[in-house]
Amino acid sequence: MLTLAVSKGRILDETNELLIKAGIIKEPVIEGRKLVIEKPEDNLRFILAKPKDVPTYVQYGVADAGIVGKDVLHEKGKGYYELTDLKIGLCRLSLCGIKDKKNNQGEMIRIATSYPNVTADYFRTKGQQVEIIYLNGSVELAPLLGLSDYIVDIVSTGTTLRENGLEELEKIEDITCRLIVNQATYHLKNKFIDEIVEKLERGLSQ
Template identity: 45%
Template sequence: MISIALTKGRIEKDAVKIFEKAGFGIDELKSKGRKLVFNDSKEEIKYFLVKANDAVTYVEHGVADMAIVGKDTLLEKGENYYEVLDLGIGKCKFIVATLPNVNIFNRIGHIKIGSKYPNVSKRYFEGKGMDVEVIKIEGSVELAPILGISEGIVDIMETGTTLKENGLIVVDEICDISSRVIVNKSSFKLKRNEINEVIDRIRMACNN
């Protein structure tokens, strides 16, 4: 049996549509209620729903053979897996934003950045040779510059509406993001044929 971790929320909903299009038996997932673990009605596959960071953890530790998770999470957390497929869903961008009257790139010395993604933020600013302190914020990161805890933020952006409503502007785009399929390294050796079949069916569903 192959076990697949799906990131809860929007990625889960988009992934379920892809699995259905690919001919998998995901009836339980479509009417899941409060359940978190489901069996495919057609294939030897078990699905379970998890938060994004946990999806990576379960793959790295071999609890899940595969997972569907956003590239933002992969850039922030972990490297011990194979990234095998870009699904082209959940598209957004990593961006840097500030209040309109703040130019962080002209600042000399230490600056503060608010973000849910400290590793991504540090790599970006260190790549520009800037001295940055990243303040990790779990909630609405847009509040950080408004309340004066940071000069800017690094966050993911889909439409930009939330930024505009809070008076922030995008000052740089770091990279594009979408949902990816990752595979446990050991599982790929032991279950290569089964996993490749699942990947091929998902790929065909995404391309049709």
């Protein structure tokens, strides 16, 4: 049996759709109070986790594999193999700020984000000095309350930004979900994992 950590929330519906389309599961994984779901008919066990915890479960071998966004992988570093781009959960990581607000070029700016490592790397390449303020959620509040000049956050439709008087200023990178696997597991169960990858890639091509 293979243990697969999957992200709770908005990505789960797309994950279910892909796994069913690929013939990996017959019935969807339902998010509820139960966080470990056995599917013996598919030879799978699912762990429902917060997206940022998925790589940790995989890295330490609690899960054999996981499905999670590239934004999380960039922030979390390594300790696993990234096998394939699943083309789901499409969004982007962007620099956002108050509409029409002006900042002098070259000045130290404050950025609120839940992606401090990615943000630091991005502004380092631009030669811009920044102070990064880590927030775990609702980063849109930071510029509205004067805590930061800008935010770096995930943008999908942009509705939340607009409702809070913010706008997307600069795209940092496009984001999709990836299949990752524990390094030791890949060598022990590589035949089973390769079969899953093949099914996923066939499902993506349909």
